[in-house]
Amino acid sequence: MDLSDAYANAAHIPGAADYPPRWQAAAAALREGLEAQGRFRRLSYGPGARQVLDLCLPEAAPRGLVVFVHGGYWLRFSASDWTHLAAGPLAAGWAVALPSYDLCPAVRIAQITTQVASAITCAASELPGPLRLTGHSAGGHLVARMLAPGMLPADVAARVEKVVPVSPLSDLRPLMQTAMNADLRLDESEARAESPLFQPVPEVPVTVWVGGAERPAFLDQARWLGAAWSCPVQVEPGRHHFDVVEGLERPEHPLCAALLSDQASAG
Template sequence: MKLDDAYANVPYIPGGTEYPARWSAQAEAFRDALVAEGRAELGLSYGPTVRQAFDLFHPEGAAKGLCVFVHGGYWIKFDRSLWSHLAAGACERGWAVAMPSYDLCPDVRIAEITTQIAQAVSAAAARVDGPIALVGHSAGGHLVARMAMPGILPADVAARLQHVMPISPVSDLRPLLETAMNADFRLDMAAAEAESPALMPAPSVPVTIWVGGDERPVFLDQARWLAEAWDVAHHVAEHRHHFDIIEALGDPESAMLDQLLG
């Protein structure tokens, strides 16, 4: 369809097809290490289906707060098992990190995934005291942006939000109507508008939009649209593309984590 190529990342990233296997290996090694140290709780249920579960990684000592990472994959692929290593940076800074999976389209609609992530954040928040920072990548960037909206999270959980960081988010879902992926999303214009953070009022919680300078033009647009709609900080990381932009989460000294966690 008209916008299929515009929203395709893999063909435009050197070695793009190799990233999932690399992520999986790094994530498994990280999980194994934290399990051995007694600092990982895996497969914690937050809902009735198998995919409604999260992993929780603990820092050494008492946690300063909770960081929740929501993965991407256009709401149609991947799960929490590929991203565990990205918890390393926040854990080293003394934060607990929750990583949820969620049901995927076409089994559910995007609006249902939004509800599931709200349930996952709430379940993780019940296990970790202190402030909450939300970060999500691509489709996960859309989902954490939705968490910033009034009425999505329970009031007591929303009150704990310290920062929300959509990384390379899909903020306006209307263009996806012109992609073949919409056969799985099953969006019409009303549903797309109802799930588009860029069409919603700015939240009261601090938000920073992060995107790679070498990303596809539509992702630069999507990040800018949200930053402009909400009048929030907008960081373009030079020489980073859609797949390596998230690597900074694994580095406790990164500017990304400085902004997210303070």
């Protein structure tokens, strides 16, 4: 069975082509403002040109560090497209790190997972305090992978207080039946090894977030992870795959509150 359409988001979102330019413009505007105030740094965490992370700082000493990992099916985008999503945590007093990473088909998903772990370790070395992890789509997959035993150094893992995967891909096996697998190059072994669904249940509080107007496949992926990890799944009414992450722009939005609050969200 060909599942390409089941995992095709843009084809089912009105005006989908307008979203990336808007993201890029909003990201550039916030980044330029932070740079003008000396509150933005770009750091290398590895030898490759894409192995960099953007670090955004609040006005006062940070309460801790949020890491946002971007999506794009491990095939597209970079941290520079998503700086605007740092706005909510910044307003709430948190620093925000946004890593880029190498893309398929130049690397495999397992290598991207390792790169994100290195990026988080690098960002954590820059600032003290607690860590909160979030990511969208493939980025949701990647932050969920960080909870696998031994993925992060013990001292970094001990600082992770909460993880909020947004519209995550939790079981990669269906992607082997999509056209994009020509570039992802997933086989059964890697798909299973890279699927958060098959990791041990983490001790860190997790809230899975997904839009109510998303493709059924993404609602399934979110619910599978919630069931496997016995964690809450928040379905945000009316949100599709491209706008479900916008809540991170505002500290009062329930998505941002789920990430930054000191309590685990209710199911």
